[in-house]
Amino acid sequence: xxxxxxxxxxxxxxxxxxGAKVIAVRLHDDxxxxxxTSTALLKRKLTGARLLDSATSAKQLxxxxxxSHWLGVHLGMSGELRVETPGYAPAKHDHFxxxxxxxxxxxxxxxxxxxxxxxxxxKPPAWWTRIAPAILSKKFTVxxxxxxxxxxxxxxxxxxxxxxxxxxxxxNWMADDVLWRAAIHPKRLAGSLTTAEVRTLHRECxxxxxxxxxxxxxxxxxxxxxxxxxxxxxxxxxxRWEDGGRCPRTGQLLRRATAGGRTTCWSPxxxxxx
DNA sequence: CCAATTGTTATTTA
DNA sequence: ATAAATAACAATTG
Numbered sequence: 499x500x501x502x503x504x505x506x507x508x509x510x511x512x513x514x515x516x517g518a519k520v521i522a523v524r525l526h527d528d529x530x531x532x533x534x535t536s537t538a539l540l541k542r543k544l545t546g547a548r549l550l551d552s553a554t555s556a557k558q559l560x561x562x563x564x565x566s567h568w569l570g571v572h573l574g575m576s577g578e579l580r581v582e583t584p585g586y587a588p589a590k591h592d593h594f595x596x597x598x599x600x601x602x603x604x605x606x607x608x609x610x611x612x613x614x615x616x617x618x619x620x621k622p623p624a625w626w627t628r629i630a631p632a633i634l635s636k637k638f639t640v641x642x643x644x645x646x647x648x649x650x651x652x653x654x655x656x657x658x659x660x661x662x663x664x665x666x667x668x669x670n671w672m673a674d675d676v677l678w679r680a681a682i683h684p685k686r687l688a689g690s691l692t693t694a695e696v697r698t699l700h701r702e703c704x705x706x707x708x709x710x711x712x713x714x715x716x717x718x719x720x721x722x723x724x725x726x727x728x729x730x731x732x733x734x735x736x737x738r739w740e741d742g743g744r745c746p747r748t749g750q751l752l753r754r755a756t757a758g759g760r761t762t763c764w765s766p767x768x769x770x771x772x
Numbered sequence: 773c774c775a776a777t778t779g780t781t782a783t784t785t786a
Numbered sequence: 787a788t789a790a791a792t793a794a795c796a797a798t799t800g
Contacts, residue, residue, distance in 0.1 A: 501778060530796075557779080575779050576797080591797085609796050611779055653790060662780085670778050739778095759791070761777080 500573040502633075502667030503710035506554045508579040510721045512561070515581070515596065515603050519548045520563075522597040529593045530610040531574075540616040543567050544596065549603075555629045556666030560622065567618050570625060574611030580604045630666040633707045640700040647696060651689020655699075657758025658688045665703065670760050671735055672710065676702050678734040678745075683769040684757045738763035 500508065523541045525532070532540075547563040554560070559579075561569040571579070582602045588595055594605040594614050605614065617623040631637035646664045647655070659665050659673040668676070677684050680702040682695055691699065713728040715721075722728055729735050734752075737743035743752045745765035754763045 504778080572779085575777070608798065609777085609779095611795070613780095650789080657790080660779085672778085760779095 500557065501669035501672050502707060503714040504725055505557050505559060505573060506711060506715035507725055509552050509554045509559050510715065511581055512579050512603050513552060515549050515598050515601060516551055518598045520544050520596045520598060524588060524595040524597065526593040531593050531607055531612050531614050535614055535616050543618060556662060558626065558629060560626050566620055568623050570615030571605060572613040574607060576609040577607035577612035580606060630663050632666060633703050640697055643700045644696045647688040647691060651687060653688055654685045654758050655682060655688045656684035656762050660758060672706060674738055674763050675734045676706050677769060678765055679706065681768045683771045684762045684764050685771060
């Protein structure tokens, strides 16, 4: 489920535990979410440590602990973060739990494409600092996008939008939504876009990211009661999942097919192959 | 039983 | 050699 703003939504949930000590760590050792991570070390170092603060970048979460410990979380396809009461009994797919005195911070991931990382040191770990510059940062320029599209010129634009090294945080539904807003057919080859189309695409990426943070992740300290709670019916989002969905702008039937290896939805009246 | 799934990476193909 | 396409990962749901 989680893309850019959804990841931030989950971070805000766990931020309930900022400032509080971890009194126990419960985890499922043998699960794939810990691939490449020493669970013994993670458990030993985080027990007794205080959760100081956290951040998100693209689809990654970073949690900073006392004594220079860093916890990384990627939610993969089906991961989510929850806050439970101290008496909560872990469910089947609750693979990682930080127990605090007044709450439990739970990482749940049935499909286990997600990941838990751990490292120690004075500076944030490399896997965090090498994430591509955010779409809402100054470095996400139209020139950078144009250059990238040229280099990936023979791939469908839909596939290119999913590449995290240039569009960090964009996932399947955001890619479809951006292309729909920009009125660009997902199967157009990246190198075939006109200068005007590249400009529009660049702008719509920024607009959708801003919109997504506001509606999904909430503003300030406010956290929506549920993911997607405030997403308006006017987004492609609500109409793209199943057959029979209609374009919120034209009212016509949406098309679905696979493009760039993923299920893709577009509005034929707005987005044309040519 | 078959096909699907909002992600990433290793392997295969062009 | 490079880039694009595909398979694989795991679990559940329709």
